[in-house]
Amino acid sequence: MAVLSQRQTDILNIARASGRVMVEDLARRFEVSAQTIRKDLNDLCEQRALTRIHGGAIIASGVENLAYEARRFVAADEKKAIGAVAAARIPNGSSLFINIGTTTEEVASALSSHQDLLVITNNLNVAMLLYPHPRIEVIVAGGTVRRSDGGVIGSTATQLIGQFKVDYAIIGASAIDEEGALLDFDYREVQVAQAIIANARSVMLVADSTKLHRSAPVRIAHLSQIQTFVTDRPLPDGLASLCHSRGIEVVSAMSADDADDAAEATETAGSAVLRRA
Numbered sequence: 001m002a003v004l005s006q007r008q009t010d011i012l013n014i015a016r017a018s019g020r021v022m023v024e025d026l027a028r029r030f031e032v033s034a035q036t037i038r039k040d041l042n043d044l045c046e047q048r049a050l051t052r053i054h055g056g057a058i059i060a061s062g063v064e065n066l067a068y069e070a071r072r073f074v075a076a077d078e079k080k081a082i083g084a085v086a087a088a089r090i091p092n093g094s095s096l097f098i099n100i101g102t103t104t105e106e107v108a109s110a111l112s113s114h115q116d117l118l119v120i121t122n123n124l125n126v127a128m129l130l131y132p133h134p135r136i137e138v139i140v141a142g143g144t145v146r147r148s149d150g151g152v153i154g155s156t157a158t159q160l161i162g163q164f165k166v167d168y169a170i171i172g173a174s175a176i177d178e179e180g181a182l183l184d185f186d187y188r189e190v191q192v193a194q195a196i197i198a199n200a201r202s203v204m205l206v207a208d209s210t211k212l213h214r215s216a217p218v219r220i221a222h223l224s225q226i227q228t229f230v231t232d233r234p235l236p237d238g239l240a241s242l243c244h245s246r247g248i249e250v251v252s253a254m255s256a257d258d259a260d261d262a263a264e265a266t267e268t269a270g271s272a273v274l275r276r277a
Helices: 006-018 023-030 034-046 068-073 076-088 102-110 124-130 155-161 187-198 209-213 237-245 256-276
Strands: 020-022 050-053 056-059 095-098 117-121 136-140 144-146 151-153 166-171 181-184 200-206 218-222 228-231 249-252
Touching: 006 020, 006 023, 006 034, 006 056, 020 023, 023 034, 034 050, 034 056, 050 209, 076 102, 076 200, 076 228, 095 102, 102 124, 102 166, 102 200, 117 124, 124 136, 151 187, 155 187, 166 187, 181 187, 187 200, 187 218
Parallel strands: 095 117, 095 166, 117 136, 166 200, 200 228, 228 249
Antiparallel strands: 020 056, 050 056, 144 151, 181 218
């Protein structure tokens, strides 16, 4: 990476802490013009440190994921909408896997009114959301708990997953490339995700559109291995064509207007985070 100015270094640190940065807030924070900030963001994007979004930028992680709290902030409204739509497609009386991720946690939250579910998860946050509900039985995979996000990873979790054959798997991904590869950062987490896919009758991917603009080093699976893809807005032509050719049902959880409103709301929230930083 080329040498960064002090302001660019500060911008990158803010982005790592809060998930995204917005042009107007950075301009006020550093008392420079919006044009100057856009140039800084463009420079950081050229160095693949950030990825531009409407009104700002997000971290473009390639080998290391965002901090858990930052991931919760990014596309929060979109994830909530995805969670509601995905949960509505799970009938009462089902068995399902739910893996690690802030979007899968939104699915779990939306499942709280379901009845007679069996949920097997390697996500302690999912377990905490669902175990108080008397009509939902929760089984937590054993193994090493990752401190950063409460994910249970490793061979012990993989072995437990292999003992079940469930109706549905709800999975997330850190990135989706243009060829349809589902990608993540921790190979131990990927091993569990692969076992989940292998032991479910129907696999539902839940991922917001920011995942199409990120990269990660470890391959989980390919879109052709899933049956349903719930996202926040229509896919780019290439991925849409791939899904159509493989018979994958793609569900957009938000209309174009709702997605734009959510983006604006998230930018406002981002502004508040930056002001507190």
